[in-house]
Amino acid sequence: MSIIELYTEEEVKFREEVREWVHKNIEPIADQVEKTDRYPREVFHELGKRGYIGSLFPPEYGGTGKGLVYDTIIGEELGKVCASIDMSRNGHILSNIPLIRFGSHELNSKYLRSMARGEKIGALCITEKNVGSDAAGMETTAKKDGNFYNINGEKRFITNGSQADYLTVFAITDPSVHAHIGMSTFIVEADTPGVEVIEDFELMGMRGCRNSHLKFTNVKVPKENLVGKENHGFIQLMDELDTERIVVTAACLGTAERALEIAAGYSAERVQFGKPIKNFEGVNFKIADMAVKIHASRLMLLRTARMIDRGIRVSKESAMTKLYLSEAAFEVSNMALQILGGIGYTKKYPLERFVRDLRIAMIGAGSSEIMRFLIQREVYKELLEKS
Ligand SMILES: Cc1cc2nc3c(=O)[nH]c(=O)nc-3n(C[C@H](O)[C@H](O)[C@H](O)COP(=O)(O)OP(=O)(O)OC[C@H]3O[C@@H](n4cnc5c(N)ncnc54)[C@H](O)[C@@H]3O)c2cc1C
Incomplete structure (x- = not known):
């Protein structure tokens, strides 16, 4: 099928550029990724350098700002060759969406640039052992304690979980009300004491993509790492x-x-x-x-x-x-x-x-x-x- 009539000239050119890059750089490693269940971390740096992570990131914070259509072009071309690398890329990109759309300038300045460049890896932490489809039933809590929030709970099936530098964690900040008005979003640095990897799951497919069960025990997160307003997490989600x-x-x-x-x-x-x-x-x-x-x-x-x-x-x-x-x-x-x-x-x-x-x-x-x-x-x- 000719797809030229659906896309702008610039988008078509961009696709050709992505396709060529994927052909030269991802195709040769796709088998190795499948066999070893790992991809080289440099792939992330390369994706970042070429702007293949940053379509949804504003240029102010190191992105290209080209938008979602461009990101789907990248995803489609990667999907032809190695969907698991795209899954890792997606888990990473998506962990930044709450920041991009709701984060303060200070928080975005601190975290987004290195993420857009692929120097740091992010993971989006919503799902829990007892809570999957029913995200509003979330059990992880974040209790305010002076200038910090104390996070306790577990997150399961987290893409990039054990290799991430930054975790975007959804947690209940007001257990007395429904999660719709009692959930908040936090950026947690993965080396914060109390963050623990319980296990990496072996998956049916998407080999190469890490998928982890994480535990948070009294993890102290600075109040500045709250994304947007307290109790606005469900809207962000x-x-x-x-x-x-x-x-x-x-x-x-x-x-x-x-x-x-x-x-x-x-x-x-x-x-x-x-x-x-x-x-x-x-x-x-x-x-x-x-x-x-x-x-x-x-x-x-x-x-x-x-x-x-x-x-x-x-x-x-x-x-x-x-x-x-x-x-x-x-x-x-x-x-x-x-x-x-x-x-x-x-x-x-x-x-x-x-x-x-x-x-x-x-x-x-x-x-x-x-x-x-x-x-x-x-x-x-x-x-x-x-x-
Ligand atoms: C490889 C992989 C990567 C993932 N990556 C991430 C990630 O990066 N971050 C993250 O937070 N989560 C991630 N997830 C979690 C994923 O989003 C959940 O697995 C999914 O939302 C389903 O939740 P669950 O597994 O708990 O299933 P459950 O919610 O327990 O559902 C079990 C079954 O019941 C059905 N069901 C449940 N409720 C209803 C209903 N009301 N009506 C009809 N049927 C229903 C479901 O459709 C399903 O078939 C990942 C999962 C996998 C396997």
């Missing part, structure tokens, strides 16, 4: 999640595109019953379905990203985009694997990795069930309020 759902699905699109390319190429060459398998409808109808899903995915992703860049509130569109893209990309990769038959199930091709990598997209950043819940709530509100 909802704002972050609308952006997160777009940031994380860009790589899904890239992975799905690569899966389609591989399947189309293979089906043209593989001969069974005396002809290339692409001549069988059981195969080529799958190619058609895959192309349609990819086309629809791009339109949704691009539209929602442009809306966010224009400052429009997009909770419903963001949830719809995340739901559709995560499921579509998984289906596309699974169909591609099917087209390759037995060889698709081996590590000779990256399709088995694509299927494993993409599975998380239906769980992280709010599961498919939670996306459907959010969408139906908005639809009913719109339709019933109108009538």
Whole structure:
């Protein structure tokens, strides 16, 4: 599909530049990342130096300020080659969103530049052992004590958790009220006494990306490290999640595109019953379905990203985009694997990795069930309020 008509000339040029960089720098290490379950930390520095972390960071704090559409271009190109590096990049970028949108000039000056440059790594800490989908049920607390807050609790499944320098931690500051008005956001330096890594999880996919269980025991955080106002954390969290759902699905699109390319190429060459398998409808109808899903995915992703860049509130569109893209990309990769038959199930091709990598997209950043819940709530509100 030609995508030129959907993007500006500048965006198309930017994509070519990113694609070339990814081809030269990430493609050669993708297998090693998968095998060793690690990526070299210098990758982060390089991403930062090239401005591939800073699209959402204001230029004042070391970013490019190019916006979310540009970030989705980077995510898509990385997703074609190594989705796990993009997942680490995303966890890092997203940990900065509350700061970028709500942080004081002092706090932003202290933390954002080194994060935009990829010299420091960030992690976003929302999920807990007893609290996943129901973030408002959060149990981690931050109690004010003079010039400090004392943080206690645990955070689970944290992307970049054990390798992060700075942790963006959501915690309850007023347990006497609902979390909507009793939650706050803090920047916690990971070497603060009381911050502990309980374990790094071994994941089904996204190998190379660190995922950790962290514990906070009487962690003293200076009151200056409160992001925005006390008890405004839930608003910040909802704002972050609308952006997160777009940031994380860009790589899904890239992975799905690569899966389609591989399947189309293979089906043209593989001969069974005396002809290339692409001549069988059981195969080529799958190619058609895959192309349609990819086309629809791009339109949704691009539209929602442009809306966010224009400052429009997009909770419903963001949830719809995340739901559709995560499921579509998984289906596309699974169909591609099917087209390759037995060889698709081996590590000779990256399709088995694509299927494993993409599975998380239906769980992280709010599961498919939670996306459907959010969408139906908005639809009913719109339709019933109108009538
Ligand atoms: C690889 C990975 C990376 C992650 N990165 C981060 C990160 O960087 N930071 C962070 O804070 N978190 C992160 N997470 C956590 C992720 O966001 C949660 O796993 C996710 O929100 C689901 O929470 P849960 O696992 O506790 O599942 P639960 O909330 O316990 O849900 C279990 C099941 O019940 C379903 N369910 C729950 N409530 C409802 C409902 N009301 N209606 C219908 N179905 C429902 C869910 O859809 C799911 O299928 C990550 C997770 C993984 C696996």
